[in-house]
Amino acid sequence: MEYVHWGLGALALLWGLQCVGSVYQIRKYRRALAATMNAWQRGYLGVGCQRGVVSQGALVILVLTEDHEVATFQAMTGRTIFSRFKTYPQLCGYDKTDLLTALSSLPAAGKGLHQATVMAFDQACDAHPRKLEKAPRKPSADTGQAMQDQPLSLAGTAQAST
Template identity: 35%
Template sequence: MALWQIGLLLLAAVWLLQAVGTWLQMRHYREVMGTIHSRWTDGYMGVGNARASLGRGVILILVVAPDDTIRDLFVMEGRSVFAKFKRLDQFEGRDVVSLLADEAFIGMRGRKQALEQALQQIENAKARKSEAAAALRDQPA
């Protein structure tokens, strides 16, 4: 077998491995999201990400109660499709503002950007909910 054929076979094998890894990672993501949806019936959820061209990427899932206390915080960080979500229990029950001020959390590359995106999604969800409530109040009986 020629050298270029071996190279082509290796390239196809690596591509197939990446496709399987991506499928497994997406399945893990869906499982985590399903767990969150079944666990909490009120409050708000935001998801943020920070992509890195060569460094590690970050996906953050933040669940807050209606009073802005943190219920769940999951972070996935890594350079490959083998990264998994880690639940950060030490932040549960804390205020969202304290998380933004926590240098140990924010100091890690990409986390601040992902957290800001998640918080923006939460603010948008709150605004939509208050607009819907206002529209219901304004309807004639």
């Protein structure tokens, strides 16, 4: 019976260490993401992850320019909480196909890093149309000069349409 108590105590200790390690890794991720967002005021941010049960997991943060070229590329790969983000300046300036080709030549590149990169690139590309859709639209030419002189507000549009 004493072995059961020791076994449960050891499991509780390992579970507690796992929780502390998870919090530590989440803080590293948030710091890297905040630093990337502060460093790049323009562009499209993409984040991709691939969990590995037995193999290495991967987490990728990248920023794309307006032309869908990589402006910055950071990746964290590994099996433990001690993994850190590493910046790869040699991958900047590539489009998707060139990036995946260049990525395969890296020593740390595995299947997980490849999948996380594809996910991050697709997410950043999907952000591009959404940003353009949310941009304010200019008044059309048929609304006349009176509409252009008024401040842009809901009340101004309602008065101009009546």
